[in-house]
Amino acid sequence: MSLGTAIAQALLLVLGAPLVRGTIALLKARLQRRRGASIWRPYADLFKLFRKEELVPPTSSFIFRAAPAVLFAATVCAAAFIPVLRPSALLAARGDFFLLIYLLALARFFLSLGALDGGSAFGGMGASREALVSSLAEAPLLLGLAAVAILARRADLAGMVAWTLGQNVFDISAVHILAFTALAMVTLAETGRMPVDNPTTHLELTMIHEGMVLEYSGPSLALVEWAAAVKLHLMLALLIALFCPWGMAVGNAGWGIAPAALLYILKLGILMGVVSVIESAVAKLRMYLVPDFLGVASAVSALAVIFTVLVKR
């Protein structure tokens, strides 16, 4: 694949991310019979935040300013792993899914540190809850991806997607269904969506991600919000690439890109619709029910790995 397409793919994930957020917000508004803001609204927000003055707590250290930068950088790097239009990506050939997941962990580590550096109660609260959710989400995330990797006999995302592309749609196995279930559940938890976290709340009883970013303002907040949007987009794109890649442009011909892009937007639209229906229909789980939710995801992903023994021939 040409370097140009690979870069375009990564840019699509990064630059298109606010649009994904805006669309989900609009879909949710419509489901709740509100008019809702334009889908371009997140871009306007980012533009506004980048120009605003930044308020810094006087007790904070260098980490407070560095954290959003590292968070953004690690998330953007992670986006360069995801095959979107073709079964390849900038870093997908040599880097595997473990590196992808651990880049996201690096991002989260710094976000949590930044939250603690604010010196207020809310930052610590958000970081502490995030620590619980993320440490429980790690295992199902890795196991779900490992199950697919075992079937594909590859650990690099390009190879895994290429293998799935070579399969018949009707050959989908139990492993795929289980792994998809687990990964979809984890995606909701990892990206701070319902029923694990409410992305629109500022109520101290319930917030996790919003608690961590409460002290940020101006360009730093813009980076944090953008990174959160990129993470949501890349997790959705990962689900599409792993479990429904059919329609991606294969081979060297350039003309396959356009239908691939159209199909990608369609698949993404469906996923966004599902997310907004869940967010409108489901109540947020009580904090200490989240381990049960992720426990189910862990069990399902472990089953996916165990079933690979039966499916692999």
Next chain:
Amino acid sequence: MHMGASGAAFAFLLAVLGLVVPLLLLAGRRTATQRLALVLLLAAVSAGCAAGAAGFFGETTPALDFSRATPFRFLLAVDRLSAFFLLLICAVAIPVTLFAVSYFERHQAEPRRRWTWVFFSWFLLSMIVVVTAATGFAFLIGWELMTLVSAGLILIEGDAEERRHNVFIYLLMMHAGAAAVLAAFLLFLPVSHTLDLDAMRAAGMALPAGVRAAIFLTAFAGFGTKAGLIPLHLWLPRAHPIAPSPVSALMSGIMLKTAVYGFVRFAFDLLGGGPWWGGYAVLAVAAVTGVLGILYALAEDDLKRLLAYSSVENIGIIFLGLGAALVFAAHHAATAAALALAAALFHAWNHGFFKSLLFLGAGAIADGAHSVNLNELGGLGRRMPWTAAAMLAGSCAIAGLPLTNGFVSEWLMFRSFLAGSALYATKAQVILPLLVGILGFMGGLAAACFVKAHGTAFLGRPRSAGAEHAEEAPLVMRAGLWLLAAGCLLFGIFPGLVLRPLVALAGALLPGAGVPEETVSIAHILPWVGAAVAAISLAALLLKRRTRPARTWACGLPALSSRMQYTSTVFSKPIRFVFARVYRPDRKVERLPVDTPYFPISILYRSVRTTSFEKSLYRPFVDGVVWMARGLRRMQTGNIQVYLLYIFLALVSLLALLRFQQ
């Protein structure tokens, strides 16, 4: 005899650590002599690095023979495996020594400091003897010396009742472990006839299967005690935190690795792989060790205890790799076994760097802020920026985050577990890939643990006067910290430096192993990822922006105080709540006065976490021993005639035994 440059360097190392430094320190009265001793110590350790590196990259040196000076055969030799550990010990010892120069000067008065340095030097020597011993006698001498000298280093700081009790437990468990190690050596004797490692290696394959299994188990128990595998870890969180910080760094960073060395030497080199179930047994123990270790670490508020429990976790990770390597070897997948073994050894290497760094950092905090209780720290990042930055590198590394060395070894381990799915045995096909989840779970908890440790110590507002007026560590201490931090980053971005020779070492231990493709690919991708993350972060940091300091909104109160921040205890509460079954805390609430429950004057709340092992595993055992001792006491009448009778009976039974044997 031709020794070669590295042989000479190794001999220089032994002579300086064993004799020259102690003599200079104890005989010399002038400060200049003392200085000379420390410079010589550093020079010797650097020479040790050179000798280790040469051996690690494949140069062989002849054995040093001390048999004439000792009653048994005493040979020291540096083969590739020994050289790797020799290099690790010496490479970590340099920054630790630098740090210790300043630390001991500030913390210990003169006559005592002298002895501290003598013990320090002998402690290094004993570990070097252990990893280079070519005879059983040399190994056991080094092993025993290592325990005793480190106990001495702990007691030098004071001998209060509690400290003595902890050291007692340390010594007791170490000797039990040493007995198991000795048994593992002696079991070779019927076939090998000597305790030379070469003879034992030759005998390894000729041993009957039952004896091989017995050797494997005794070695696993013996070295597992030293390594701190659960449930044999009881001494570790007691002994490591009470030692002076540089000594804790040596104990956690490299002394635990001598146990890893011993197990690798026995299981892979001497036995050539254990029984078929050996790998699974190691995996089971290691998984429990890792998960419980990090859960216990998360619950700790004392930074040094937290680090000690995290060492238990990391030993679990290392043994997960060793177990996987044994499973692969048992299924004749030599290349996959080499990958798992390289991952385990590389993690041992990395843990040597980041755990020493973190323990030294804890020392710098204790020095600057006069506490290592996380609930009394906070905001140190502004007062001690250099220490904070070095500790951040260490925290990222121990959490296994990319661009640090901890990530690379965990990544290799993940990939080797995944490779388990390609084996032709259903058991391995299921168990090994599932370990991906367990290691991932441990990684998530480790990240949470070190967000807590770093965040509550260095970020936010100070929680005590000590933290508020903390002072940055002196330059020499910082130099030690930064050398280790640089190592964490260097091997995290360019892991090929160590991985290439390490794969050759793993290949030498596992006949038929090729070069695992993973060890090459990770070395290719990481510099690019590192460059990308660094470039994008820098660009984001350099964004044009106007900043203004502004007080955080305090929900309408006059101002936020440090008491409103999350403490370390609270930070870990959600996880402790979810895993309450693991912790089983002993809670005590005392209200005063007792008769007015609604208007108490004071409430005392105490929550002590007793590890269930002490209650359910060790207590019955200790009670049993005491009961037996009581029973035996009845034989001690104090009456001389009875003792004469005992001697007479013993003599008669021995004569009878001899008679029957003939």
